[in-house]
Amino acid sequence: MPGTRQQRPPFRAEHLGSLLRPDKLLAERHAMDSGKGDEKKLAAVTKESIDEIVKEQLDLGFHAVSDGEYPRHMFWGTFFPGLDGFEEVTDFDMDIFRLYVPDIAAFTESGHKPGETVLCTGKIKHVGSTYVDQWNYLKNQLPKEKQREAKLTLAAPNWYHLRYKTGKAYPKEVYPSDAEYFADIAKAYQAELQILYDNGCRNVQIDDPNLAYFCSEKMLAGFKKDGEDSEALFDSYIKLYNDCLAKRPADMHVGVHLCRGNFVGGRHFSEGGYDAIATKLFQKLNVDTYYLEYDTPRAGGFEPLKELPKNKNVILGLITSKFPKLEDIEEMKKKVFQAAELISQGTGETKDETLKRLGVSPQCGFASHSDGNNVGHNEMVAKLKLVRKLADTIWPGEP
Numbered sequence: 001m002p003g004t005r006q007q008r009p010p011f012r013a014e015h016l017g018s019l020l021r022p023d024k025l026l027a028e029r030h031a032m033d034s035g036k037g038d039e040k041k042l043a044a045v046t047k048e049s050i051d052e053i054v055k056e057q058l059d060l061g062f063h064a065v066s067d068g069e070y071p072r073h074m075f076w077g078t079f080f081p082g083l084d085g086f087e088e089v090t091d092f093d094m095d096i097f098r099l100y101v102p103d104i105a106a107f108t109e110s111g112h113k114p115g116e117t118v119l120c121t122g123k124i125k126h127v128g129s130t131y132v133d134q135w136n137y138l139k140n141q142l143p144k145e146k147q148r149e150a151k152l153t154l155a156a157p158n159w160y161h162l163r164y165k166t167g168k169a170y171p172k173e174v175y176p177s178d179a180e181y182f183a184d185i186a187k188a189y190q191a192e193l194q195i196l197y198d199n200g201c202r203n204v205q206i207d208d209p210n211l212a213y214f215c216s217e218k219m220l221a222g223f224k225k226d227g228e229d230s231e232a233l234f235d236s237y238i239k240l241y242n243d244c245l246a247k248r249p250a251d252m253h254v255g256v257h258l259c260r261g262n263f264v265g266g267r268h269f270s271e272g273g274y275d276a277i278a279t280k281l282f283q284k285l286n287v288d289t290y291y292l293e294y295d296t297p298r299a300g301g302f303e304p305l306k307e308l309p310k311n312k313n314v315i316l317g318l319i320t321s322k323f324p325k326l327e328d329i330e331e332m333k334k335k336v337f338q339a340a341e342l343i344s345q346g347t348g349e350t351k352d353e354t355l356k357r358l359g360v361s362p363q364c365g366f367a368s369h370s371d372g373n374n375v376g377h378n379e380m381v382a383k384l385k386l387v388r389k390l391a392d393t394i395w396p397g398e399p
Helices: 023-033 039-060 102-109 132-139 144-149 178-198 209-213 217-225 230-244 278-284 303-307 329-347 351-355 377-394
Strands: 084-089 117-125 152-155 203-207 253-258 289-293 313-319 358-362
Touching (some): 039 377, 102 209, 230 278, 278 303
């Protein structure tokens, strides 16, 4: 359970995993998307690009090194399509969707179909990891002593559930209820985490905009209009997470990242502070670390952090990855101390004690979608340098 694990990870200076792809990699991926590419060339360029971005992260002083999510098109990768019982579909009835879920609403209101629709079509079974090869390649680019620090990002277990209306996420003849469906999802995650652990992975981050969507008054109003209990659904997601993580080894660090959307060009999908979910999120979810979006007022204030228990960490996403303008380091430092003060009010700790459980990062990745945000490579590096400098200013000499 959280609280019994090593202090590092997380680290004082973190980033959220996805990094801008170099032009050569984007060119090969776009060629593949248009049917003119070569898989072997794409694979070679991907590996070459990973080698370069790993070195750059080490040179910048980061410990939770990632592969930039370079092998992926979207941040969640291919976990669900890799399971027996899931299938990506292109021909579907729009009536299956909850149109008030923020990312679904953003697509449909602009006249587009929701992207990458994956549905459960049969009994769910884990039949092999689609992440482990990515992990092993990343691991092997690092010195042995740094391998356990490296970070792999994972899809959220509720990713292909919230977007669908009740009973539309799976065939009723296969799963009579969410409980049975979630039970097999949990088994699949348990199998995935064990495979990753057996291959040396000790640091995973689950990316979950869905949990942050429960902060959206617009989405909650949609649930109420449909006569559905959004709070009960949130509770079921907390249980799903805890079941997914129930068998993880004691030395495997797990964090969850919440944001309000980070599509092409840095587009966000929802707004709303953490107040509505703070107690359950921080006290009931059995993770070690929360990576929280905090770069704009749309994420609210730090007051919900009063609910954070003594045995959990928070990485404050104060630096935006969406735009190139650099934040003022003194203002960022003040915000870290504000957050520490509020957490200490909730736990009774001193502010210095609370600071031991904090770190800083950008609020999200730089390229949740492979095409990336409205920043250039040099601007991304400047942001990462700012994160490292901010961390060094508050916690000198610490990773």
